[in-house]
Amino acid sequence: MKIQRFYQQHQKTILGIMTGLLSIAYLFKWQQNFLLFNTLLALVAIIGEIPLFLRATSALKFKLVSIELLVTIAVIGAFFIQEFSEAGIVVWLFSLGNLLEELSLQKTRQSVKELVQLAPKAAYRIVSPEDRKGELVAIDDLDEDDYVLVRTGDQIPVDGEVVRGSGYVDEAPITGEAKPQAKKIGNSTYAGTNLTDGTLVVQASRVGEDTTFGQLIELIEEAQDSQTQAQRKIDQFAKYYTPIVLVIALIVFITSRQIELAITVLVLGCPGALVIGVPVSTVAGIGTAAKSGILVKGATVFETFRKVNWLAFDKTGTITSGHPAVTKVVNLAGDEKLNTQYLVSVETEATHPLAKAIVHHFASATPFPTEQFTTVKGAGIKAMIAGHHVLVGNEELIQAAGITNLPTLTPTTTHVLMAVDNQLTLALEIMDPLKETTPAAIKQLQSHYHLALLTGDHQAVAEATVAGLDFDAIHGDQLPKDKVNFIQATQDKGQKVAFIGDGINDGPALATAKVGIAMGSGSDTAIETADIVLPTSDLSRLPILNRIAKATMWNMNENISIALLTVLLLFIGLFTGYIHMASGMLIHEASILVVILNSFRLLRHF
Template sequence: MFFAKHKKESVVLMTALLIIAYIGRFTNLIWLFDVSMIAIAIIGGLPLVFRAVRALKFKIISIELLVSIAVISALAIGEYSEAGIVVWLFSVGDLLEEITLKKTRKSIQDLVDMAPKTALKIESPSDRSFEEVDIDEIEKGDYLLVKTGSQIPVDGQVVAGNGHVDQASITGESKPSHKEIGSSVFAGTILSSGTLVVQAEKVGEDTTFGRLIELVEEAQDSQTKTQRFIDRFSQYYTPLVLLLSIIVGLITKDLRLAITILVLGCPGALVIGVPISTVAGIGSAAKRGMIAKGSAALDELTKIDTFVFDKTGTLTTGQPSVGKVVNVNGDQNENLKILASIEHESNHPLAKAILDYWQKDDVYPVSDSQIIDGRGIQAVVNQHSVLVGNERLLNEAGIETTTDQLSKTSSHVLLAVDHELRLVLEVSDQLRPGAKAALDNLRKIKDYRLILLSGDNQAAAENMVADLNFNEVRGDLLPVDKAAAIKQLQSDGHQVAFVGDGINDSPALSVADLGIAMGSGTEAAIDVADIILVNSSPAQLPIAVRHAQKTMHNMYENIAIALLTVLLLFIGLFTGYIYMASGMLVHELSILIVILNGMRLIRRN
């Protein structure tokens, strides 16, 4: 539409006409003053009328309708100055809203602009003869050369070289991360030193960077319950003001007073205040490496009283290693080969630990592989029936698993072949750095109830988090058990957030009042979660809570400012201290105040 495209130019023209009008007034050229004010009313009033009519087609009585009726009525009774000033002030406020929303969305545009456009494709990890290709031409498995100062174009794994990568655009970390062979890298990050060869695993919109942009854009268009309430409030409020104006006009016979009620009753600050806080809050959270899938997620985070955690990959690094190996029956090498063959089919963190321990490509073909939820895998390997998993899996199959040679405080992977226990591995993981400090900081914010739900045996789970002072630790749980535990907490009146990272965490993430996923987690967990901690650090949790509190507090501040302004304007109007032009000035100043207040969320970054 012409007016929407030239909003800035219209405001500039109206401002020039306003200056001319007052020059005419001070030089006693009243006709110049009147003509300029009428011109302002027409230039700024036409787009308002069009917007009001368009809203009426959808049976919506908009704020623009109030202003349009007020301006037309003012022109009809010869109050040209009132009509012109009201339109000019409303147009200036409208332009300010547009500029502010663009500014608050700038953090997302910055991410979009940072998206890699081309890549240096090579034929093998040792090749240095590259071809520069468009990013859309890259496929999974391709080898890409990344030089110092260049963007990493895909999500992938380093297969040659080493260097330091600035991952601030993805994780929010200011300190460069060292990368070497085997390290994972993200698209959109910058190689600040060194040279890398990266094998592509995810490209284009499927990369972490691409999904991050998509999630934040969707989130900024979402609404909290508060915002939906404001929208409904506006639908009822507008006709109420119209009715009040008509009643006052009929009783007092004062048309000017009735028109002034229409003008001053516009809840502009109320309508703009909530979206400003929403967009600014989500945008600034994204720059800190916390992706909220909508302002409703931030709203819910402020209401949580119980945090429930998964252990592996959430509180721990998710990079376990094999410790003690106990060969119970048969040849140990043969048993390890069978075990490695099974784990070669899995992407579980324990599988990687076992394959790293085996360190051979010599494996058997596997058939009839089936995952037993929360327990392990059953399959046929080299014509033998094989079970790999925890004690529960083997016990349910009637296989004795008792062994005095293993620590009761460690996680175990057991191998059974043809219904006979063959091998037991002791697997250990490490807590993520800063996990204890993160939970301590959470407790400083609020007396949260902290619970650990783990699939590991009870003793191993308790031993791993002994220093974290959980209110409750529960082990030996299946995914459905975790979801059931959360439902029980909810039925007891608790608002529950679940923090996890794996496919097996999806049921718990779904049933919790708020799902929080680690950025390094599986796609299933990230898709289900409401908030994603891109850096996969528990230290981001207390930061996220404080940010959510600031965002919602800012939103409520804006609502209070808007409603108080309308109340004071009506009091001033009926007591004779406020008139149409002065009231509209106060109204537009309130819009400016809520805009500036919302933008504080960006400056806090």
């Protein structure tokens, strides 16, 4: 309705007018002018009662007996017994409570708004990593794979990978970490973070709405519209609570014949603190999680995650970097520097998945021109470089050339061998290494949860990857259905499982688990299916999530207890003669302020 929208849009102004009229009324009372005193307070009651009456009647249309109905009946009753001062004060205090609720919700969303405001608006686009001039363009004009130049003091405008330069980046807006992070070639960057030192060239992988910021906005909006199980219980409670208070007021009137006492019961029975306590805690918890680099899609997640006792992890891209890296180099014959030049010469021309890792590892090596280049499918590459025959590939390629004296290498790694003029010269071991933050995060988590590793890699590779980490279960050779079966079997035993993954094939497991947690660098399917997203794909966020979830649920229970205790004490004070309508409403609204302030405690940094 237009009237309701008007009141919503001008809530502060209307309350200001009511407060001014209330103040003037008490000046007239001080001057013994009771006619103007009562007139102004009646006006305050009418102004403030209009939106309450409209909300009460709207609820009745849906057969809901709302709390606003209590206030409406109380105000009408106060007018009936000509207690205009009580009516005015009741409505003013209730309006003040509504405004406090709105202001509190705005404040708890502030951390999210601050992140959104940090989103960059423009970028210096360059045509190649060597370009230093750049063209200033709007963020919307950038495409994936574009190069952007970032200088000291600039915001990084895209999610991407450093392809040139080095420096230190303040990632606090995304991760909550105050210490600047060193960035070099191959490292990931996130839009909205700040380059505090150095110069970087970043190749964009996600731009505009697809960046961490774009996902943040969408996920937080979804989360703020959700309700916890506790909130639904409160809605159910209010549906029965209001009629009970009406009945109590009716009984009080029948037995005491005191209409004022009955009306006071109606007013003081409005559980305002109970109604706002849970949503304020919810939004505060979601905002705090967002500021800590954790996107929670719904408030129910806090309640569910608090009960989780198993964490099941995918391997690639979750506990590991998701990108192969050279972990060991063995020079078998000849000059090592020359051998690496031959190797880089071949791999620079190659397109297989390991080529990028090898070129990156030997970034300082200068490649030779490649005269001939032939790909042997499933085996490797044959090339002619500076008059030398060069083979780069697996054991099959090398053995096919008649070379049999192969070195002994770690069986759980991928091997790349190189031969020059039919002599084996170089051997490499390549694997997907653990993320830097994984070992510390796992050690923190193992004291709170049972841990499981579920991966499609071979069992030996899985065990080697997490050697030294305390996992309760390690299962390799897992198809998507196998991961689902493990999770389902564990949950059938009464356990609560959270699954952490990043790939399309992790979608079923994310959906089956009580809580699904996706890496921000993962597939869209995983992100959409999950309940929680870690934008920086950093497992060190999980211990923080554990603390935030527990703190949020504890805070909700505190607010519920404060609200119910306040109503109980008000009724005791009312029936023993220590509390009256005005003093009771003051205490009632004070309890609203208490639960709001209590919820603000969640906004501290975890």
